[in-house]
Amino acid sequence: MPDIELDQIDRKIINLLQGNSQITNLELADAVAVSPPTCLRRVRRLREAGVIAKDVAIVDPSKLGSHIQLIVTVELKGDDRVLMDAFEKTIHAQDCVMQCYLVTGSTDYVLVVCVRNMSEFEKFARATLYTNPLIKRFITLTVISRVKYETRIPIDG
Structure with a gap:
């Protein structure tokens, strides 16, 4: 592009x-x-040109009933591209993962997960995180409230 x-x-x-x-x-x-x-x-x-990537409806999860958002940091056992590709392929297959970022620092990935309840998160965590041989450790943070959420990319003009 x-x-x-x-x-x-x-x-x-x-x-x-x-x-x-x-x-x-x-x-x-x-x-x-x-x-x-x-x-x-x-x-x-x-x-x-891909500047406008999509036209979407942004839905407020609280209006759809009970939804829990969680932030999950993931550290892989290594940093080679094969491990990263395999992990990313696994994450792409998970509907509850709304966003996934490869980041710098003490963790490798940050996930934003949205589930209906903690049982659903536990099922996801057991199937995708706990048993994944690529993962060294992960930390889960539960979102208490969304203080700011913006989809607009700031540009001059």
Whole structure:
């Protein structure tokens, strides 16, 4: 995916779409002061270049009933690419893992896990973490409350 040059109009489009991906092309074009066909071409270009990766609905887990979020730090037994690839493949297969980050420091990965209850987490932990021969140790932190959650990437414009 090649890097593309983003001008001020592109940046304004991105900022507006991050706040409301349901905005009409007509409203978006008006907000960034370009014609609707020009705006549509720019949005298509941003999608094709992967700058806009997805259009999604962000769901509040608390509105769907009981959900528990947990942060899990994972340290692997080694740091070679084969171990990392195998671990990442395992994590990709887990629906309850919402996010996974390869990080620097004393741990290798940080997972964000969302489950309906602790029994569901225990099932996940037993099947994926405790019995995984690649894992040296893991630490689980239970989220008490979400103080800040933002999906918008800050960009100038």
